[in-house]
Amino acid sequence: MGATYRALCKHGYASLRMQDIADESTKSKAALHYHYESKHDLLVAFLEHLYEQFEDDIGADCGDDPATRLVTFVEERLTPRGDGQKEFQTALLEIKAQAPYDEAYRERLAEFDRLVFDRLRSMLQTGIDRGVVDDEIDPEDTAAFLVEHINGAQIRHVTVDASLGAARNRLRTYLTEQVLTGSEAAGSGE
Known part of the structure; x- marks a missing residue:
């Protein structure tokens, strides 16, 4: 999820590729595709991750x-x-x-x-x-x-x-x- 965050900051949504996310992580593009079928699926999971963090943050x-x-x-x-x-x-x-x-x-x-x-x-x-x-x-x-x-x-x-x-x-x-x-x-x- 950290790699997705960094890649989004660098490339924006429209230009973001799975390879960009892999480049920001220790995982290969193939490993990302093993867990997430597409960039869309990864970004949905990323939004879920952000929500969990946000929920904890605003609960402080x-x-x-x-x-x-x-x-x-x-x-x-x-x-x-x-x-x-x-x-x-x-x-x-x-x-x-x-x-x-x-x-x-x-x-x-x-x-x-x-x-x-x-x-x-x-x-x-x-x-x-x-x-x-x-x-x-x-x-x-x-x-x-x-x-x-x-x-x-x-x-x-x-x-x-x-x-x-x-x-x-x-x-x-x-x-x-x-x-x-x-x-x-x-x-x-x-």
């Missing part, structure tokens, strides 16, 4: 305070994660562009979307229950809005080099001014 505890957890969770979705991240996001965008035509890609990508949506909805509801999120908001609508903003910001970053930092700041402002209650909003920017 950000503290007990619901306001801090919400802001931290959203900000982490809009923070670059090291070398090759933009190249990887570009390759992932290419895979996403295939999803309308490829059910396996669409299903895997929908799992990511549902996971983020469910986590945000749960955080918002917990915040409402604990009095730190405005009880006038609808957790489902707000979670959908946040997912759409995060996805859009990531796409803009890859396609037109828009700043993730600026998107993160705008979303933090939205959360503190529109979602969190007064006392929680004041402390969430720390």
Whole structure:
């Protein structure tokens, strides 16, 4: 899976070949074909692998305070994660562009979307229950809005080099001014 990641970063989705993945690993192209019939099958397995990593990553505890957890969770979705991240996001965008035509890609990508949506909805509801999120908001609508903003910001970053930092700041402002209650909003920017 590491070799697939590195090859995707170097070559992108459209130009990626099984040989490129083999070149990034200790396996031969024939060994890759033994386990995966095609590049498509390998990439579906790669998306499954990424989902498992992502599920573990977003399950990490950000503290007990619901306001801090919400802001931290959203900000982490809009923070670059090291070398090759933009190249990887570009390759992932290419895979996403295939999803309308490829059910396996669409299903895997929908799992990511549902996971983020469910986590945000749960955080918002917990915040409402604990009095730190405005009880006038609808957790489902707000979670959908946040997912759409995060996805859009990531796409803009890859396609037109828009700043993730600026998107993160705008979303933090939205959360503190529109979602969190007064006392929680004041402390969430720390």
